[in-house]
Amino acid sequence: MIRLYQFEPAFGLPNASPFCMKVETYLRMAGLPFETVDGADVLKAPKRKLPYIDDDGRIVADSSFIIEHLKASHGDRLDGHLTPEERAISLAFQRLLEENSYWVAVYWRWADEANWPATREAFFGKMPAPLRWFVPALARRGVLAQLRGHGMGRHSAEDITAIGRRDVDAVADFLGEKAFMLGDRPTTLDATAYAFLANLLWAPPDSPVQRHARTRPTLEAYCQRMKIRYYGS
Numbered sequence: 001m002i003r004l005y006q007f008e009p010a011f012g013l014p015n016a017s018p019f020c021m022k023v024e025t026y027l028r029m030a031g032l033p034f035e036t037v038d039g040a041d042v043l044k045a046p047k048r049k050l051p052y053i054d055d056d057g058r059i060v061a062d063s064s065f066i067i068e069h070l071k072a073s074h075g076d077r078l079d080g081h082l083t084p085e086e087r088a089i090s091l092a093f094q095r096l097l098e099e100n101s102y103w104v105a106v107y108w109r110w111a112d113e114a115n116w117p118a119t120r121e122a123f124f125g126k127m128p129a130p131l132r133w134f135v136p137a138l139a140r141r142g143v144l145a146q147l148r149g150h151g152m153g154r155h156s157a158e159d160i161t162a163i164g165r166r167d168v169d170a171v172a173d174f175l176g177e178k179a180f181m182l183g184d185r186p187t188t189l190d191a192t193a194y195a196f197l198a199n200l201l202w203a204p205p206d207s208p209v210q211r212h213a214r215t216r217p218t219l220e221a222y223c224q225r226m227k228i229r230y231y232g233s
């Protein structure tokens with residue numbers, strides 16, 4: 001049995017971590033039996049980040065390595081038909097969302113003062129006292145350091161918004177009127193795209209990037225399509 005270690009679900013989404021939601025979506029898309037371990041301890045994760053999986057004793061961390069492992073050990077059920085060009089596009093969009101758009105979202109959730117209370121409540125609200133008195137501030141300090149380390153955190157809010165809007169437009173323009181990112185058939189790229197877009201469209205924070213994404217109705221329709229197909233409602 002595959003066990004997916006992830007954060008507690010939040011904001012009415014399968015997961016507020018797009019990386020955790022990406023792996024859960026992939027598992028559902030590939031039809032692999034799994035169970036989730038919600039509220040896993042990030043400090044016990046092999047790379048101190050979630051998600052990771054335990055696949056019959058084999059521990060694999062990082063969403064992309066997890067999917068590579070699943071493809072190698074359970075078969076590539078989604079991407080076998082892709083041409084080299086489509087594979088290249090798939091990788092490029094995954095990198096765009098995971099290595100760039102992600103940090104835009106992190107900025108709005110963790111750095112923006114107006115949104116911080118909602119983030120703190122969603123991620124630490126159930127934490128018992130006295131932990132909840134100091135852990136949120138410590139965690140926030142760590143995330144802000146990561147934001148600066150990445151470089152995104154060095155830009156102004158206006159510049160971060162412009163970066164996020166360009167990413168949203170690239171995804172929406174590429175998706176166009178297609179059912180899935182690469183055409184009529186869902187592929188691994190859709191696990192990533194759905195996880196990131198659902199987190200942007202359907203969860204706090206209210207940000208200019210979210211408002212921009214909501215002006216692109218094909219993104220909402222795409223997320224609804226993925227939700228109904230893989231989560232059932």
Ligand SMILES: N[C@@H](CCC(=O)N[C@@H](CS)C(=O)NCC(=O)O)C(=O)O
Nearest residue numbers: 017018019042049050051062063064
């Ligand atoms: N490259 C990793 C990124 C995972 C990641 O950034 N996870 C975040 C949550 S979205 C995390 O665990 N952060 C905890 C921390 O940095 O302390 C993947 O694809 O799984």
